[in-house]
Amino acid sequence: MSEPVTAPANTGDLSQFTPHPIVNGSKAVYDLDLQMDEQSQFTVKAIIDVTNTSADHWDQLMFYMIPNVFTLPDEHYIYRKDAQFILNNVLINGNKTSYTLDQDSLAVPLKDYLAPSAHTKVEVNYTFTLPEKGIRFARTGQSYDLAQWYPMLATYENGWNKQPYILAIESYHTDFSDFTLHYKLPGKYRVISTSDLDPVESVSGGVLKAEHVKEFMVSFTKDLNPVRQIVDNTEIKVWAGTEDKPHMENALKTAAGALHFFNQNIGTYPHKQLDVILGDRLSMEYPGIVTIYSKEDIKHVIVHEIAHQWFYGVVSSDPFHDGWLDEGMTELATSLYMQDYSYSESLYKPYKQYSNLPLSDYQNGEIGTSLYAQPPLKFRELLEHRKDDGTDFLQAYYKTYQYKQVDTKEFVDFVKAYFGMEDQSFFDGWIK
Numbered sequence: 010m011s012e013p014v015t016a017p018a019n020t021g022d023l024s025q026f027t028p029h030p031i032v033n034g035s036k037a038v039y040d041l042d043l044q045m046d047e048q049s050q051f052t053v054k055a056i057i058d059v060t061n062t063s064a065d066h067w068d069q070l071m072f073y074m075i076p077n078v079f080t081l082p083d084e085h086y087i088y089r090k091d092a093q094f095i096l097n098n099v100l101i102n103g104n105k106t107s108y109t110l111d112q113d114s115l116a117v118p119l120k121d122y123l124a125p126s127a128h129t130k131v132e133v134n135y136t137f138t139l140p141e142k143g144i145r146f147a148r149t150g151q152s153y154d155l156a157q158w159y160p161m162l163a164t165y166e167n168g169w170n171k172q173p174y175i176l177a178i179e180s181y182h183t184d185f186s187d188f189t190l191h192y193k194l195p196g197k198y199r200v201i202s203t204s205d206l207d208p209v210e211s212v213s214g215g216v217l218k219a220e221h222v223k224e225f226m227v228s229f230t231k232d233l234n235p236v237r238q239i240v241d242n243t244e245i246k247v248w249a250g251t252e253d254k255p256h257m258e259n260a261l262k263t264a265a266g267a268l269h270f271f272n273q274n275i276g277t278y279p280h281k282q283l284d285v286i287l288g289d290r291l292s293m294e295y296p297g298i299v300t301i302y303s304k305e306d307i308k309h310v311i312v313h314e315i316a317h318q319w320f321y322g323v324v325s326s327d328p329f330h331d332g333w334l335d336e337g338m339t340e341l342a343t344s345l346y347m348q349d350y351s352y353s354e355s356l357y358k359p360y361k362q363y364s365n366l367p368l369s370d371y372q373n374g375e376i377g378t379s380l381y382a383q384p385p386l387k388f389r390e391l392l393e394h395r396k397d398d399g400t401d402f403l404q405a406y407y408k409t410y411q412y413k414q415v416d417t418k419e420f421v422d423f424v425k426a427y428f429g430m431e432d433q434s435f436f437d438g439w440i441k
């Protein structure tokens with residue numbers, strides 16, 4: 010072990026560095042119409058204005074249609090008996106057209122090629138029910154959590170980048186988009202959504218909008234109630250049912266502390282509201298919302314999911330090919346705030362798998378170490394050696410790439426430039 014050294018004088022000097030973020034060649038604007046009936050069945054008319062921002066002529070469009078995967082009995086880990094999904098039709102510029110739906114891939118062939126800069130209007134009509142033990146897309150008690158519930162346009166990078174659905178972790182990758190949601194409900198529900206315009210009272214319908222967000226999550230609930238606090242001009246609402254009521258005040262305190270720390274040290278939180286939903290749910294981040302499985306160490310998980318608002322919500326990366334970037338930087342931010350790396354230490358298994366493999370290359374159990382634990386632990390070594398608290402690095406990274414997409418190569422180039430590294434040896438053995 011060598012003695013700590015102070016950071017070289019050129020640390021943080023990015024004057025010679027030119028960022029080259031990844032450019033996605035597909036853009037979407039979503040106009041979603043959602044109706045729920047008395048039997049808890051949802052009917053959706055999704056209109057997606059798709060623009061070809063690539064240099065290629067397209068012969069098809071590609072969407073993620075994740076609600077379909079829960080209805081496939083062959084996918085036995087994902088299959089939910091009570092999930093239903095029926096695709097009624099697909100229209101292009103008002104005309105019915107053919108499509109193929111395979112697992113979570115909805116491919117829509119284009120009779121006329123879509124030229125660079127051209128756009129087209131796709132309408133998808135479908136119905137679904139939410140499975141009770143769903144994954145993100147789920148009914149829990151009297152709450153309907155709609156995540157990844159609409160046709161999400163895939164990204165286009167030298168062809169459509171549409172990878173298979175993977176249960177363990179997010180396998181879908183979307184760009185920043187604008188959303189309008191019209192919704193109609195059979196009775197009054199409280200509404201929790203990605204939008205900053207959630208109604209204060211229970212409602213049976215309305216319109217929500219969000220701009221420049223990676224996805225649009227919405228939850229309609231009769232059994233969750235909020236506690237609120239304003240922090241740095243953002244309203245934090247922690248939602249829970251009776252069972253999780255005892256955790257609410259602590260959760261609010263944790264969320265408030267994390268939000269303020271990340272505001273001060275990384276960049277300003279991009280929404281006016283932050284919803285934290287506690288309960289029997291998968292812990293997960295969405296723009297403006299986090300869901301927290303309340304039976305684990307909720308302090309760590311709340312901070313982690315909130316940190317994703319910066320690393321995922323604003324700095325974008327492809328979770329299938331570069332899942333370590335958002336999980337690794339999120340967990341680093343979490344550890345810096347908590348001044349505690351014990352979560353990563355407890356996950357870490359020294360079998361030396363690379364952190365930047367595609368999700369499909371990992372065996373059972375390798376994702377935790379490789380994506381979540383190894384990156385922050387490697388950065389801890391680097392930062393401790395340089396007597397650097399790490400927050401300036403995360404802030405510079407965030408400011409350089411906000412609302413842009415990073416991949417492994419770009420990240421490595423940035424780290425080398427930021428820390429004035431002469432070579433790539435910092436990444437030896439853990440980044441391929």
Ligand SMILES: [Zn+2]
Pocket residue numbers: 313314317335336339
């Ligand atoms: Zn995460």
